Amino acid sequence: MNESGDETDLSFPKGLAAYLRTRLQLVSLETQEALAHLQGKLGPVLVAGISAISIYFLVLAALVSLLGKLLGLLGDHPLLGWEVAALLLAGLHIVIIFAMKKALTRKPPAPLFEYTRAELERDREWIQEHNPTSKN
Numbered sequence: 001m002n003e004s005g006d007e008t009d010l011s012f013p014k015g016l017a018a019y020l021r022t023r024l025q026l027v028s029l030e031t032q033e034a035l036a037h038l039q040g041k042l043g044p045v046l047v048a049g050i051s052a053i054s055i056y057f058l059v060l061a062a063l064v065s066l067l068g069k070l071l072g073l074l075g076d077h078p079l080l081g082w083e084v085a086a087l088l089l090a091g092l093h094i095v096i097i098f099a100m101k102k103a104l105t106r107k108p109p110a111p112l113f114e115y116t117r118a119e120l121e122r123d124r125e126w127i128q129e130h131n132p133t134s135k136n
């Protein structure tokens with residue numbers, strides 16, 4: 001309010017600048033908070049990820065060995081062994097890769113960021129209503 005008690009007469013550009021400055025400050029605060037949260041999680045996530053990958057490779061090596069021995073028991077053919085087991089598991093991984101690629105390239109059923117888009121549309125309408133230069 002000014003000295004006479006009336007609301008201040010902010011021009012549209014000043015109001016828009018204040019609005020944008022406030023929005024940017026809010027985004028900055030939320031980004032800093034998210035970054036601090038992620039920094040606390042980074043170490044445990046890295047350790048868990050490296051452990052999971054190590055376990056995966058150890059189990060895969062054991063499966064190749066066991067399947068190779070099983071194939072060796074099934075026949076005395078020189079081509080049946082751990083090599084065939086490794087190729088079978090590689091084929092399984094290729095099938096999994098294609099299934100994941102198909103799942104990742106599928107379009108989402110609903111539009112993303114629905115609430116943010118609606119908020120931006122309301123902001124756009126408000127700006128058009130209060131912008132003196134856009135009125136004819």
